[in-house]
Amino acid sequence: MRKSLFSLLAVAAATAMTAGTAQAANYGIDPTHTFVTFEISHFGATTNRARFDKKQGTVEFDRAAKTGKVDISIDTTSVNSGTPAFDKHLQSADLFDAAKHPSIKFVSDKFSFNGDKVSEVSGQLTLLGKTAPVTLKATQFNCYDSPMLKREVCGGDFETTIDRTQWGMNYGVEWGFPKNVRLVVQIEAVKQ
Template sequence: MLKTTTTMALLLLATTALADEYTIDPAHANARFAIDHFGTSTNHGGFYNLTGTVKYDAAAQTGFVDITIPVSSLNSGNSRFDTHLKSADLFNAAEYPVMRFVSKQWHFADGKVSRVDGFLTLLGQTRPLSLTATKFNCYQSPILQKPVCGGDFETTLDRTQWGMNYLVNMGMSKNVKLNIQIEAAKK
C-alpha cells in the first residue's frame, strides 16, 4: 500500500510539475462561511487576504492548489462577535493562526474544473474536504498584463470533525457552508 501511495504521489507531482504556476492574489481571494444559529437566523463571516499557489494545466486537466487562510482576518461585520469567533471556543486564533487547504486531486467535467479534493487543516487537525467548483476560468488580465485563473468553490462541512464542538450539544448546527473564491496570476 505504501509503495502504491508513494507512486501515485510522485505521479501527481510529476504531472503538476509541468503545469503553469500562479500566485494567489490576496485582494481577490476569500473564504466565507454561513452557519445556522439555533434555527433562527444564519451567522455569516469571512476570512480575507488568502495567499498561496495554484498549478494548472488545462490541456492535461491537472491542477494543484495550496491556500493559506489567516484566522486573524476573520470579519463578521461585528467586532465583538469576531473576538468571540477568534477565541478558544471556536477558531482559537492564538494557538492556530492559520487554516490551510491543500489539494490532492482535481476533477474535470466537459473540460472544466468541477471539483477539487484535498485536505483542510483547522485547529491543528487535517481532514479530507471536497470543494465543488461553481465557476472556474482563466483570462488575460488587462491590468496585470498576464494570465489569471480562478474560481468559486463551495462545500458544507461538519465542524465537529475538526474538534470545533462549541454549543453543538445545545442545538447549534455542526454543519457550516463554506465558499472559497480565489484568483491567481501567472508567475
C-alpha cells in the same frame, strides 16, 4: 524535397507536443479577488456569516494534462463578521483558537474536470491542528487574459459543507447550534 518535408513534419510534431505541456503553470493567489467565507445557522432563525481577510497561496495548473495543485493558508486572526465582539469570540479558544492555531490550511493535488472546466478540487483541510479530507465543488470556473495585469488569471467559485466537529470545533452543539458549516471560496490566481 522529401527530406525537408519529413524535417518540417518532425519540427511541427515536436512543437505540438511542447505546446501541450507548455500550459502547465504556477499561479499566485490574488488576495483582492480571493475570499473565504463561512455560513452557519443561528438557531434556525438567521445565518451567521463571516470571512477571512488575510489569505495567501499558490496554484499549479495544467489544463492540457487536467491536473493541478493548491496550497492556501488562511490567517485565523483575520476573521471578519462585521461585528468586532463576534470576531473576538470567533478567534477565542471556543472556536478558531487563533492564539494556538493562527492558520487554516487547504492543500490539494486532485482536480476533477467537466470538459475543459475544473468541476471540483479535493484535498486536505487542516483546522485546529487536525487534518481531514474536503472536496470543493466549482459553481463556475474560467481562465482569462487580464487586461490590467497583462497575464493569465484563472479562478472560480467553490463551495462545500463540512461537519465542524470533525476538527474538534464543538462549541454550541449541545445548545442546538448545527455541526454543519457551509464554506464558500471565491478564488482568482495570477500566472507567475
